[in-house]
Amino acid sequence: MDILTKEMIVRAGQCDRFGRFSPDNMLILFQEIAGEHSERLGCGRGAVLKSGAVWVLTRTELQILRYPLYIEKITVSTFPTKVRRGIFPRFFYIDDENGDRLINASSFWTVMDIKTLSMTRLEWLENAMPQNTELEKPMGFPSSAEIVDADERLTTYSPKYSDLDLNGHVNNTKCAMWLSDLLGEDRLRNNPLNSLVVNYNREIRGLEDIIFSLRVSDTKVSLRCMRDGLSHIDVSAGFFTSDKPNIHPLAAK
Numbered sequence: 400m401d402i403l404t405k406e407m408i409v410r411a412g413q414c415d416r417f418g419r420f421s422p423d424n425m426l427i428l429f430q431e432i433a434g435e436h437s438e439r440l441g442c443g444r445g446a447v448l449k450s451g452a453v454w455v456l457t458r459t460e461l462q463i464l465r466y467p468l469y470i471e472k473i474t475v476s477t478f479p480t481k482v483r484r485g486i487f488p489r490f491f492y493i494d495d496e497n498g499d500r501l502i503n504a505s506s507f508w509t510v511m512d513i514k515t516l517s518m519t520r521l522e523w524l525e526n527a528m529p530q531n532t533e534l535e536k537p538m539g540f541p542s543s544a545e546i547v548d549a550d551e552r553l554t555t556y557s558p559k560y561s562d563l564d565l566n567g568h569v570n571n572t573k574c575a576m577w578l579s580d581l582l583g584e585d586r587l588r589n590n591p592l593n594s595l596v597v598n599y600n601r602e603i604r605g606l607e608d609i610i611f612s613l614r615v616s617d618t619k620v621s622l623r624c625m626r627d628g629l630s631h632i633d634v635s636a637g638f639f640t641s642d643k644p645n646i647h648p649l650a651a652k
Contacts, residue, residue: 401478401529401531401534402476402477402478402531402534403432403435403436403439403476403477403478404474404475404476405432405474405475405476406472406473406474407472407473407474407475408470408471408472408473409467409468409469409470409471409473410469410470411469413428414468414469415579415587415591416584416587416588417587417588417591418468418469419466419467419468419469419591420466420467420468420471420473421575421576421579422461422463422575422578422579422592422595423572423573423575423576423579424572425461425463425493425502425504425575426459426461426571426572426575426597427572428475429459429475429477429491429504429506430456430571430572432475432477432491433477433489433491433506433508434454436477436478436479437454440527440528440529441527442524442527442528447510447521447524448513450521450523450524451512451513451514452510452511452512452513452519452521453510453511453513453566454508454509454510455508455509455510455511455599455602456506456507456508456571456599457486457507457508457509457598457599458506458507458541458596458597458598458599459504459505459506459507459541459571459595459596459597460504460505460506460538460541460542460594460595460596460597461502461503461504461594461595461596462502462503462504462538462593462594463501463502463591463592463593463594463595463639464500464501464502464503464593465495465499465501466501466591467493467495467501467502471495471496472495472496473493473494473495473496473501474493474494474495474496475491475492475493476491476492476493476494477489477490477491478490478529478531478534479528479529479531480530480531480532480534480536481530481531481532482525482528485509485510485518485520486507486508486509487507487508487509487510487528488505488506488507488508488540489505489506489507489508490503490504490505490506490536490537490538491503491504491505491506491537492504492537500537503537503538504537504538505536505537505538505539505540505541506541507540507541510524541596542596543596543598543633544596544597544598544621544633544634544635545596545619545621545635546614546621546623546633546635547614547615547616547619547620547621547635548614548616549614549615549616549619550614551612551613551614552611552612552613552614552615553610553611553612553613554581554610554611554613555608555609555610555611556577556608556609556610556611557606557607557608557609558603558605558606558607558609559606560606566602567604568602568603568604569602569603569604571597571599574597574622574624574632574634575595575597575634577611577622577624578592578620578622578634578636579592581611581613581622582615582620586615586638590638590639590640591638591639592636592637592638592639593636593637593638593639594636594637595634595635595636596634596635596636597632597633597634598632598633598634599631599632600629600630600631600632600633601629601630601631602631603624603626603631603632607626608626609624609625609626609631610624610625610626611623611624611625612625617638618637618638618640619635619636619637619638620635620636620637620638621633621634621635621636622634622635
């Protein structure tokens with residue numbers, strides 16, 4: 400199965416304050432369907448662990464054309480492409496029930512040795528991954544996060560137990576939730592994110608404080624998640640300038 404497609408309904412617990420499928424839940428969905436597809440291909444977490452390694456997500460980019468809305472039926476699809484020097488590209492897209500495109504996304508994954516915590520190459524894994532050269536990619540490879548030219552706002556954050564995943568580090572999806580919390584309701588009510596780039600530079604383990612460096616302009620925002628002077632996660636995003644396709648009719652005013 401070179402491509403995996405699943406139908407779903409957007410549930411209330413996946414939505415933001417205004418009935419939109421939230422960016423952090425988009426990242427969760429993509430992470431989970433990638434894991435499911437890898438399992439079906441014989442390349443899942445358990446198989447990789449037997450080789451003394453784990454999957455690591457290093458970069459993600461989302462293009463949001465229109466937000467999926469509460470109780471809307473959608474279809475999510477994913478497929479990997481040819482391995483590039485130890486980097487495993489994987490693409491995603493979400494369509495509405497009419498087949499119109501809502502979201503495009505791309506990601507880079509790699510495999511890390513659990514003892515040395517360094518990138519490793521597994522020949523069997525690279526051979527097992529479909530190349531899918533005939534499939535049209537929904538977008539380009541994920542880009543580098545941009546640091547916005549705007550005043551910097553520094554905030555100290557203490558990671559919580561719920562931030563940690565089964566690998567023992569801050570889950571990759573949390574940065575989208577952190578960004579939304581920092582921006583707040585007034586900014587996101589009529590100007591939700593229309594793009595999101597996340598670069599995972601270093602894992603964040605433990606519950607020691609993180610420094611958030613937030614920069615916001617009229618059209619863009621960037622967030623650096625730092626510890627000990629090093630950026631562990633870099634995030635950049637753009638804003639919708641019109642609320643017409645992005646406010647659910649059931650959302651509270």
